[in-house]
Amino acid sequence: MIDLERKRELYRLQAELCQTLADPTRLELLELLGEGPRPVKDLVRATGQRQAKVSQHLAVMRQRGMVVAERVGTEVHYSLADPRILDACHITRQMLIDRLRRQHALAVVVGGE
Amino acid sequence: MIDLERKRELYRLQAELCQTLADPTRLELLELLGEGPRPVKDLVRATGQRQAKVSQHLAVMRQRGMVVAERVGTEVHYSLADPRILDACHITRQMLIDRLRRQHALAVVVGGE
DNA sequence: AGTGTATATGCGACAATTCGAATATACGGA
DNA sequence: TCCGTATATTCGAATTGTCGCATATACACT
Numbered sequence: 001m002i003d004l005e006r007k008r009e010l011y012r013l014q015a016e017l018c019q020t021l022a023d024p025t026r027l028e029l030l031e032l033l034g035e036g037p038r039p040v041k042d043l044v045r046a047t048g049q050r051q052a053k054v055s056q057h058l059a060v061m062r063q064r065g066m067v068v069a070e071r072v073g074t075e076v077h078y079s080l081a082d083p084r085i086l087d088a089c090h091i092t093r094q095m096l097i098d099r100l101r102r103q104h105a106l107a108v109v110v111g112g113e
Numbered sequence: 114m115i116d117l118e119r120k121r122e123l124y125r126l127q128a129e130l131c132q133t134l135a136d137p138t139r140l141e142l143l144e145l146l147g148e149g150p151r152p153v154k155d156l157v158r159a160t161g162q163r164q165a166k167v168s169q170h171l172a173v174m175r176q177r178g179m180v181v182a183e184r185v186g187t188e189v190h191y192s193l194a195d196p197r198i199l200d201a202c203h204i205t206r207q208m209l210i211d212r213l214r215r216q217h218a219l220a221v222v223v224g225g226e
Numbered sequence: 227a228g229t230g231t232a233t234a235t236g237c238g239a240c241a242a243t244t245c246g247a248a249t250a251t252a253c254g255g256a
Numbered sequence: 257t258c259c260g261t262a263t264a265t266t267c268g269a270a271t272t273g274t275c276g277c278a279t280a281t282a283c284a285c286t
Contacts, residue, residue, distance in 0.1 A: 010209065011137035017205050019135035023244085024124035027131075040263060053245070055264055060243095065212065074253050074262055082212075088204040092130050095195050096123060099178065136274080153233060166275070168234055173273095187232055187283045 020064045025049055026057045027089065029078075033067060034086050037079035133177045138162055139170045140202065142191075146180060147199050150192035 021027060025047065032038060032046055044054045058078055061067045066085065070077050080086070134140060138160065145151060145159055157167045171191055174180045179198065180191050193199070 008137065010206065011140045013209050014140055014202070014206055015135050015137045017209060018131050018140075019243090022128050022132035022135050024121065024128045027124045027127055028121075041261090044263095050246075051263075052247080052265085056244085059264075071252085076252095076263060082208050084204055084208050088201045088208075089127070091197055091201040091204070093123065093127055095197050095201075096126050096130060099195075132273090154231090157233095163276075164233075165235085165277080169274080172234075184282085189233060189282095 016064065017066075020061060020066055021085075021089070023057065025053065026061060029054070029057060029061070030066075030080065030085060030089060033078060033080050034083070037070070037077040039072070039075040039077050041075065043078070129177065130179075133174060133179055134198075134202070136170065138166065139174060142167070142170060142174070143179075143193065143198060143202060146191060146193050147196070150183070150190040152185070152188040152190050154188065156191070 021030075028047055029043055032043055040051070040054060040058065043058070044051050047054060058067065058069070062069055062078075065081055067078050068081050070079075134143075141160055142156055145156055153164070153167060153171065156171070157164045160167060171180065171182070175182055175191075178194055181194050183190050183192075
């Protein structure tokens with residue numbers, strides 16, 4: 001297959017996308033942006049993180065095309081470039097929740113023995 | 114909310130999970146494992162990567178509970194711990210494909226002007 | 227016990243990422 | 257034009273991840 005290279009390139013890009021998701025602050029920001037466009041100020045307040053940190057993470061996601069920024073007067077409003085990213089996040093989140101549940105159930109059984 | 118800590122902890126775990134996905138070789142391995150349990154030998158041949166590299170990546174995913182290993186005679190068969198991981202991967206992949214398509218369409222338009 | 231195939235691990239070099247602190251830029255109003 | 261608020265960027269340190277190479281372990285068969 002000649003498009004073996006294409007496949008590899010796609011895996012590379014997909015890995016980059018996943019790398020962009022691989023930070024707790026960024027995941028929280030994406031979740032917040034799921035409710036619609038929001039100014040940085042809101043995101044800083046909602047996450048409780050330092051402003052510079054939030055800006056840095058937004059910059060990372062912006063550079064990789066995961067979010068888009070738009071100036072609105074003195075503010076900059078961020079929004080999701082593709083809402084489907086949340087579908088992917090919710091799947092992994094649900095997987096984690098289920099795993100924690102199983103672990104907890106097991107701990108109860110083992111602890112009871 | 115008292116479970117703000119829970120939420121943060123969940124984001125941390127989710128980030129770890131995404132970090133585990135953030136490598137092209139691992140994404141390819143997961144895709145291959147989607148077809149069912151497979152010995153390392155197969156995975157090495159299918160990916161064309163060095164055996165040590167494949168083993169290292171399988172070890173990473175095993176330690177983080179993304180795949181499970183089972184000895185079968187002289188071989189070790191790997192399989193997905195939770196097939197839902199592929200659903201998440203397919204979403205991100207489709208997002209990428211759509212984005213590339215849009216970029217390509219735009220390039221054609223711009224190039225034609 | 228010894229050999230061959232299958233798989234895993236240890237190590238060192240290198241690249242990438244994250245954070246806090248400080249500073250820079252942009253915009254609206256007085 | 258100067259100020260205050262909003263946001264972005266730069267820098268250096270610390271941490272983490274990946275790879276190739278070499279080697280170690282596990283099992284089947286003789």
